[in-house]
Amino acid sequence: xxxxxxxxxxxxxxxxxxxxxxxxxxxxxxxxxxxxxxxxxxxxxxxxxxxxxxxxxxxxxxxxxxxxxxxxxxxxxxxxxxxxxxxxxxxxxxxxxxxxxxxxxxxxxxxxxxxxxxxxxxxxxxxxxxxxxxxxxxxxxxxxxxxxxxxxxxxxxxxxxxxxxxxxxxxxxxxxxxxxxxxxxxxxxxxxxxxxxxxxxxxxxxxxxxxxxxxxxxxxxxxxxxxxxxxxxxxxxxxxxxxxxxxxxxxxxxxxxxxxxxxxxxxxxxxxxxxxxxxxxxxxxxxxxxxxxxxxxxxxxxxxxxxxxxxxxxxxxxxxxxxxxxxxxxxxxxxxxxxxxxxxxxxxxxxxxxxxxxxxxxxxxxxxxxxxxxxxxxxxxxxxxxxxxxxxxxxxxxxxxxxxxxxxxxxxxxxxxxxxxxxxxxxxxxxxxxxxxxxxxxxxxxxxxx
Numbered sequence: 544x545x546x547x548x549x550x551x552x553x554x555x556x557x558x559x560x561x562x563x564x565x566x567x568x569x570x571x572x573x574x575x576x577x578x579x580x581x582x583x584x585x586x587x588x589x590x591x592x593x594x595x596x597x598x599x600x601x602x603x604x605x606x607x608x609x610x611x612x613x614x615x616x617x618x619x620x621x622x623x624x625x626x627x628x629x630x631x632x633x634x635x636x637x638x639x640x641x642x643x644x645x646x647x648x649x650x651x652x653x654x655x656x657x658x659x660x661x662x663x664x665x666x667x668x669x670x671x672x673x674x675x676x677x678x679x680x681x682x683x684x685x686x687x688x689x690x691x692x693x694x695x696x697x698x699x700x701x702x703x704x705x706x707x708x709x710x711x712x713x714x715x716x717x718x719x720x721x722x723x724x725x726x727x728x729x730x731x732x733x734x735x736x737x738x739x740x741x742x743x744x745x746x747x748x749x750x751x752x753x754x755x756x757x758x759x760x761x762x763x764x765x766x767x768x769x770x771x772x773x774x775x776x777x778x779x780x781x782x783x784x785x786x787x788x789x790x791x792x793x794x795x796x797x798x799x800x801x802x803x804x805x806x807x808x809x810x811x812x813x814x815x816x817x818x819x820x821x822x823x824x825x826x827x828x829x830x831x832x833x834x835x836x837x838x839x840x841x842x843x844x845x846x847x848x849x850x851x852x853x854x855x856x857x858x859x860x861x862x863x864x865x866x867x868x869x870x871x872x873x874x875x876x877x878x879x880x881x882x883x884x885x886x887x888x889x890x891x892x893x894x895x896x897x898x899x900x901x902x903x904x905x906x907x908x909x910x911x912x913x914x915x916x917x918x919x920x921x922x923x924x925x926x927x928x929x930x931x932x933x934x935x936x937x938x939x940x941x942x943x944x945x946x947x948x949x950x951x952x953x954x955x956x957x958x959x960x961x962x963x964x965x966x967x968x969x970x971x972x973x974x975x976x977x978x979x980x981x982x983x984x985x986x987x988x989x990x991x992x993x
Contacts, residue, residue: 863877866906874912877914977989
């Protein structure tokens with residue numbers, strides 16, 4: 544019970560108000576018992592005094608017999624006892640007073656019109672009424688105390704609820720704060736301290752809600768950044784693993800050939816022949832390293848495009864001319880439909896490299912006697928080579944670093960596998976959309992300029 548009282552403001556106020564009301568009721572009742580008889584006595588005596596003065600004044604104009612009648616009436620009306628005392632005679636009016644009853648006696652000298660004798664009129668007022676009032680008060684004391692107790696409980700209950708209702712509402716609302724629910728509002732029009740508290744809580748809820756939303760957005764951004772960083776680290780790890788694997792093969796070949804020539808083992812005695820081959824392997828390694836450096840430069844956070852306006856249509860024409868000789872060797876026909884000019888704002892060197900990779904792949908990977916279509920109109924560039932298709936699973940990995948469609952990874956049919964990865968990076972920097980898909984004829988690479 545004590546624990547419940549300590550944890551409830553409403554119950555505390557109820558108990559305190561009940562005790563205060565009961566105490567005040569008892570004190571007020573005690574004051575009434577103490578003050579009322581004396582006050583009644585004083586008021587009654589004052590009234591009797593005034594009435595006696597009035598009676599004496601009237602007796603001055605009355606005969607003895609008339610005066611005695613008036614004295615008798617007065618005694619009946621005011622429950623008093625009277626004594627009219629002359630020189631030789633004494634007249635008594637009213638009942639004899641009990642010796643145990645307290646009385647107040649007022650005496651006055653009276654002269655009647657039919658007598659020259661002076662009489663002494665003594666009027667005695669009984670205080671028995673006051674005592675009766677006290678007895679009544681004492682008898683009804685238990686009832687009065689019960690009423691005080693009941694009324695105090697009811698009044699304390701009502702007042703405690705009225706006082707604590709807004710506080711309880713604010714308390715219930717503030718519990719939602721612990722659950723980070725900032726959608727609640729006190730919505731009060733009070734202007735007192737409780738109203739100020741409610742308004743302050745509303746303001747705090749609004750600011751906390753804004754702060755929490757900002758933190759949520761910041762946390763989401765942080766999570767995205769973390770995921771991007773993890774993905775970047777993963778790509779870097781895969782990239783370096785692929786680099787080491789890609790360089791390992793030509794270096795192993797080069798080392799083997801050099802050792803064979805140094806120790807004149809078998810066919811490697813023909814050093815002139817294999818030195819030329821070693822030189823070619825060295826060139827291949829150099830190309831791989833150059834492509835790796837290109838990727839590293841473009842992936843640097845401080846890398847910026849060297850943008851300027853140039854004729855992209857003319858660049859495309861120069862690119863296909865560069866592969867014209869290889870196409871003729873493979874008896875491949877290049878069919879072009881390129882608009883006269885197209886001014887594009889971008890890095891000319893990188894764009895030439897990217898498109899050159901696409902056109903080169905189309906020519907190199909096409910079988911003999913096939914065709915390569917190059918079309919460029921209305922910001923859309925299409926390069927399609929016939930006679931070949933790419934597996935659906937390979938299409939998804941086509942732009943991954945060091946990925947080659949040739950499962951044997953022969954350098955006679957392909958490069959390092961970084962070409963399309965570099966192309967993708969360059970297009971992404973220029974915000975150019977692109978896709979590769981199989982068609983009925985072959986493979987189509989579509990480039991859409993912004």
